[in-house]
Amino acid sequence: MRLKKMIAFAMSALLVTSAFTGCGDGTGSGTSGETSGSGATEEGKGKVYYLNFKPEQDSQWQSLAQSYTKQTGVPVTVVTAASGEYETTLMSEMAKSDAPTLFQVNGPVGLANWKDYCYELSGSDIYGELTSDAFALKDGDDVYGIAYVIESYGIIVNKTLLEKAGYTVGGIQNFDDLKNAADDIQSRKDELGIKGAFASTGMDGSSDWRFKTHLANLPIYYEYKADGIDSTKEIKGTYLDQYRNVFDLYITDSTCDPKELASKTADDARAELINGEAVFYQNGSWEYGSLSESFKDDELEMIPIYFGVDDENEGLCTGTENFWCVNKEASKEDIQATLDFMDWCVTSDEGTKSMGQDMGFVIPFKKAVKSDNVFVEQDAEMTAAGKTPVSWNFTTMPSENWKNGVGSALTAYAAGTGKWDDVVSAFVDGWKTESELSGQ
């Protein structure tokens, strides 16, 4: 009797374990992963686990990792979080025993969440490879993050259409020029065969970051600049009138009725530019990949978002919100292996070529390879011509919640169900409240 009971227990135990080991190897839902050289960990060499943020570059990272493993024997796992799921994926991955050794944060606010996990990088080789100290993410004198890609955004112009309407990019040098051109194009839209001057200012979740985050960077940038600061607990909103002017221009000279913007997506806006239905489209250098399929390089140009403050000197908005961090909690060997891998990526021929050409990144490291991206070239030309790039200050926005508040207020304002005062209050009062809440 006893024996049979024991057998029964053993059997059920076996059933349970076999049912659960199945889950052990997975990398979790919403992620795609590949282990190269699995189980081939040589003694003392450590291993690298990179949780990648950019789904567009997943395959390039996978092959770069494989090639690194082939050359050095160090296993490198690259897992890419599904779009928009990075923070949730990172949170669950970090709780595992095999946590990512290399991950990324989006700036000072992201760092606040993960500081306890970040390895101090000031003594690392890769820190010495940075072209400027501005690309390191610091807290006091400690270095916690290294920017690995620099991006620019502005207003992307379909030059062919602009010239058809009788304007040139060179003739648009400040906000008034832009407004005149856009108003005129809008009034002649039927004659020109387009739907509007600006592609739809979509306020759907896939697109609203272009305005609640990227466009909102400009009033913050100019306020910081005027006050000589680089972050604040209380924003004054000195340049919100200019913010309103640009936003008004976007929604008035647009391809659709402002009331419909709440449901317009990022794809809608991109499609309008690609189909020649709009002349202007606010977005960044990361769009080059999808636009270059439909346009020749000389048909597109990115111009600064002229803001009516210092248009003469204003360049494109250039900066980064992608900072590599190394997991402090990982074993010593793994940390070393990760630092070596990062260094290899940005110094070796293969690494820099893959990042610069295959992934299309501009990397802020001394041995960077030139990128093919025209928008990036235009940014370099503008900087060379003496324009000042607008830095990315939206990484200092107090929280995602603040951005959502501004986004909702902008959407309601565009549709006429809300007032501009609500935007101002979401911007200024919301900033104060959110900073206080985050600081606790």
Next chain:
Amino acid sequence: MIGKVTKKYWPVFILPTLAAFLIGFVWPFLWGIYLSFSRFTTVNNVKFTGYENYKKIFIDNTFSHSFKYTVLFAVVSSVLINVLAFLIALALTKGLAGTNIFRTVFFMPNLIGGIVLGYIWQTLLNGILMIAGQPLLQLSEKNGFWGMVILLCWQQIGYMMIIYIAGLNNVSPDYLEAAQIDGANALQTLFRVKLPMIMPSITICTFLTLTNGFKMFDQNVSLTGGEPAKNSQLLALNIFDTFYARSGPQWKGIGQAKAVVFFFAVVAISLIQLNFTRSKEVQE
């Protein structure tokens, strides 16, 4: 013989499921309650902080708003779904032509996932609102509310209808015949005979619709995303939002505390509802 075998080998049948239940439900649940008293970024680095998180639940007044909104939503959608599902079930047990086709058609929406439905209905409803010159779903708390009610009704009526049909088919023809002989008209038969006899189905259906209304998340995310300004956020989305849209480790604990409060609220309300409808059930 069978009884003996079951007695001997019960662990084989019970243990795998029990273990899965313990590992997949009970343990995370207890751990979740503990987390609601802590400050954490990941679950293996947790600092106990006592009641701190619970004190901060109402810090940004979104929780109380979504609580009221959710209660209203759960009640309105439950009533509508049950009444409509029951009416359709009545119609489809009359033995009319095409009954089977209609049963299938009404049940179909239930097979589509909430996120997909949300996006499809968003396009549809926004199209109608645009023509009507009304603010879109994302711009008006009221439109968003009714949008979600319509969506949930469309999705769940078929399922509840099946349960009601089963209940109605189980009403013994003897009772109906007796009622007929006693001279009861159709309405009297419905309210005095059929309804009391299908109380168990009503209990199940109100329980399901009420809890589904409280727990709704996917459809909320895809249909309105909580817009405008979090005004159409149901509780589940509010908790998710607290967890992920805020920066700083303290918010994870607050979100967790909200989730625990949410759990007890749903349990309390479902128990009250179960007790109430059970008391109306009759024994044959």
